[in-house]
Amino acid sequence: MSLKIIQKRCVSCSLCEQVCPVKAVSMTEDGLPLIDSALCNLCGICIEKCPTGAIVRVHGTLSSQEDFDEYKGVMVIAEEEEGKIAQVSYELVSKGSELASVLKVPVTAVVFDSAQEEDLKNLSVYGADRVIVIKGEILGKPLIGPRSRALYELIRKEKPEIVLTGSTSQGRPLLSRVAVRLKTGLTADCTHLEIEMPDRHLLQTRPAWGGSIMATIMTPNTRPQMATVRPRVMRKKTPDYTKRSEISSFITSPEILTDPVQFLGVIREETSRVRLDNADIIVSGGRGIKSPENFSMIEKLALLLNGAVGSSRPPVDDGWISHSHQVGQTGRTVAPKLYVAIGISGAIQHLVGMQSSDCIVAINKDKDAPIMNVADYAIIGDLFEIVPELIKTLEKKKTG
Numbered sequence: 001m002s003l004k005i006i007q008k009r010c011v012s013c014s015l016c017e018q019v020c021p022v023k024a025v026s027m028t029e030d031g032l033p034l035i036d037s038a039l040c041n042l043c044g045i046c047i048e049k050c051p052t053g054a055i056v057r058v059h060g061t062l063s064s065q066e067d068f069d070e071y072k073g074v075m076v077i078a079e080e081e082e083g084k085i086a087q088v089s090y091e092l093v094s095k096g097s098e099l100a101s102v103l104k105v106p107v108t109a110v111v112f113d114s115a116q117e118e119d120l121k122n123l124s125v126y127g128a129d130r131v132i133v134i135k136g137e138i139l140g141k142p143l144i145g146p147r148s149r150a151l152y153e154l155i156r157k158e159k160p161e162i163v164l165t166g167s168t169s170q171g172r173p174l175l176s177r178v179a180v181r182l183k184t185g186l187t188a189d190c191t192h193l194e195i196e197m198p199d200r201h202l203l204q205t206r207p208a209w210g211g212s213i214m215a216t217i218m219t220p221n222t223r224p225q226m227a228t229v230r231p232r233v234m235r236k237k238t239p240d241y242t243k244r245s246e247i248s249s250f251i252t253s254p255e256i257l258t259d260p261v262q263f264l265g266v267i268r269e270e271t272s273r274v275r276l277d278n279a280d281i282i283v284s285g286g287r288g289i290k291s292p293e294n295f296s297m298i299e300k301l302a303l304l305l306n307g308a309v310g311s312s313r314p315p316v317d318d319g320w321i322s323h324s325h326q327v328g329q330t331g332r333t334v335a336p337k338l339y340v341a342i343g344i345s346g347a348i349q350h351l352v353g354m355q356s357s358d359c360i361v362a363i364n365k366d367k368d369a370p371i372m373n374v375a376d377y378a379i380i381g382d383l384f385e386i387v388p389e390l391i392k393t394l395e396k397k398k399t400g
């Protein structure tokens with residue numbers, strides 16, 4: 001590893017020379033810093049202090065670190081779910097176009113070779129200026145090896161400054177492998193993204209320390225800047241049905257597509273319940289429900305409201321309900337129109353998974369429970385009286 005000066009960025013302030021503890025930096029007659037690699041111990045103080053980001057660390061000879069200015073544009077890697085582009089991809093194309101308008105660059109959506117024509121059009125409707133289909137029959141299958149190698153090749157060619165994908169079982173392993181190959185930074189599980197101008201840094205915010213703080217992370221020394229984002233955190237923008245984007249193909253070298261792993265198929269969890277991911281209404285139960293038998297009350301209320309059943313972590317840990325129903329930091333992130341939290345205190349690890357719901361109703365006997373800070377409506381009292389009463393009223397309504 002060594003340090004490199006990006007000449008276009010240097011303003012000859014000589015701060016690097018002043019702060020270097022081992023006197024490895026001297027200013028040349030041209031007003032540019034010269035780093036003596038024999039003295040430099042790579043402590044990085046000059047990188048931190050440089051006001052224009054003109055000093056970067058260089059790993060080997062990778063072009064991704066050579067010159068930031070070559071890297072332009074926002075790239076969103078779309079993913080499929082049951083043969084359709086997943087909602088999270090439209091959310092990210094929408095967010096990507098917002099970031100791109102600050103940077104004044106285009107947004108490119110990338111899909112693997114299985115997407116339908118209609119879906120490619122939808123990506124432009126939500127903001128993609130270009131759509132690139134990575135061709136190769138095997139890429140239509142969710143195999144991480146060939147997909148990550150093909151994506152690496154595309155990124156090396158296109159040089160986007162930002163790459164985003166969903167923080168999902170497809171997106172997480174894919175982007176982490178590509179980031180390692182590119183020797184660049186990746187922030188997983190982001191809940192907020194913003195651009196810092198004029199340096200064009202992507203500020204990547206995510207919960208840290210068990211969700212007790214929100215950390216904002218930057219990738220100041222390498223490009224591209226990569227992040228995975230939780231589904232349902234970013235809002236889809238209003239579709240523009242008049243927008244048409246350029247659709248092109250990228251053909252990878254065939255040798256990178258061979259893989260020892262064989263794709264056999266997808267086995268879905270069998271459930272008669274509405275799935276959390278796309279539910280407009282979620283009724284969630286917590287430890288306050290007290291027993292697995294009582295959880296049927298939550299299921300009944302969810303059924304009457306045509307909603308999905310959610311849960312805080314304790315009922316999952318105690319085996320009352322499967323993990324696919326857990327909402328929160330180590331469960332799913334949801335943002336339904338209505339979220340009913342019953343016997344849930346509102347620990348930060350639960351809140352990060354549901355606080356962007358449109359309307360939150362909390363049923364709890366403790367008026368000071370933290371869930372009250374995010375609730376739009378609070379029903380204070382014993383859930384064993386309130387929930388049966390709600391069920392009775394809804395049943396009466398249903399039967400006319």
Ligand SMILES: Cc1cc2nc3c(=O)[nH]c(=O)nc-3n(C[C@H](O)[C@H](O)[C@H](O)COP(=O)(O)OP(=O)(O)OC[C@H]3O[C@@H](n4cnc5c(N)ncnc54)[C@H](O)[C@@H]3O)c2cc1C
Nearest residue numbers: 286287288312313328329330331343344345347350365383
């Ligand atoms: C790394 C890490 C990750 C985590 N991830 C998650 C996660 O993804 N999701 C998650 O939910 N948690 C998660 N947790 C656990 C989290 O910290 C809390 O312990 C958990 O959310 C508490 O669940 P709860 O609100 O159901 O239980 P409690 O905090 O015990 O709250 C029970 C509530 O029920 C109310 N209540 C009791 N009886 C009644 C009654 N008869 N009528 C009305 N109200 C009643 C009480 O007033 C209380 O507010 C995580 C923790 C860690 C450390």
